[in-house]
Amino acid sequence: MDDTAGRGGENLLFLTDEQLRKGIEAMFFAYRGFTADPDRILAQMAYGRAHHRAIHFVNRAPGTTVNNLLATLGVTKQSLNRVLRTLIEDGLIESRVGTRDKRERHLFLTDEGRELEQKLSDAQRARMRAAFRKAGPEAVSGFRTVLEAMMDPELLRHFHNDRSTM
Amino acid sequence: MDDTAGRGGENLLFLTDEQLRKGIEAMFFAYRGFTADPDRILAQMAYGRAHHRAIHFVNRAPGTTVNNLLATLGVTKQSLNRVLRTLIEDGLIESRVGTRDKRERHLFLTDEGRELEQKLSDAQRARMRAAFRKAGPEAVSGFRTVLEAMMDPELLRHFHNDRSTM
């Protein structure tokens, strides 16, 4: 409705402060919804959002190293280590010493870990699926385009390459 | 590119688990970018993201009550109070006793508060503007449609009505 500019050359109607504020608040409220379902599940166990993130990215790139995970998640190794330790102790993640470089630890989900991953991502995907279906393919395409343009250039690398970072 | 389904009735190509995973990670990485700039500014003062949120919504709905802010932010009053107290002490927010109902406190930004708000939202808007410009009006429309579909119904209320919640 707003996407036909009055003047010819530059279409600026979607770049007004009001439109930008709308976008900012949309991100804020949507992110709340985005994390709400997994958070509810995690709250019942001794885990939090940080555990979910670790599990997600280990599942996505099995055999990834701690350093890779660090860069992807953007936290300190001490912070990640605390989370990782409990997940390993609880038997959700397996840490294998590297064969080529034995300093490295390669991370894998155990059967139990995969089970929790499924449970969490099923909940998250259900909401994403509902939103995608409601919005339609065109909107989904735009959604991804804008989000990608909002990322930091380095994070963008993780967004694309992650399967090769193992 | 992916938005033409093979079969006629239901277009499901953008609802595959892989597409949903992409959407999930896009949210994760984009939110990092979204908060990065204000976070850098806040880190230099004694403030955090919670202060930013309070300032943002007080600026957006001047005179809003504590209870309204509570519902919008989705935190406990103890948590909000800690943040609000420092902002009032530091002279960024003014708390006026209600005229009709003297139990209520109406919140306003002071000149100094408006100054910080500008600084923070300028940084955040700059990134949002760059992303919007890069992605184009069509994408922006889709972006907002999907985000709105991702919100919880109640949060949706806050997204729309907030100017009337004062």
Add this chain to the structure above:
DNA sequence: CTTGGAAAGTCAACAAGGCTGACATATAAT
């Protein structure tokens, strides 16, 4: 073969910002 440095783990201390529970106060509503 020694040594420098990278990768990983660990310990300690701290801070932000969530949470619950309990309680106080002022005011409104019944």
Add this chain to the structure above:
DNA sequence: ATTATATGTCAGCCTTGTTGACTTTCCAAG
């Protein structure tokens, strides 16, 4: 008068982030 509401506050807890210091392991370059 009593009850309900809005707010503030104290105390204590948890998760998850931080920094800094230190150790162990081990690859690789000299």
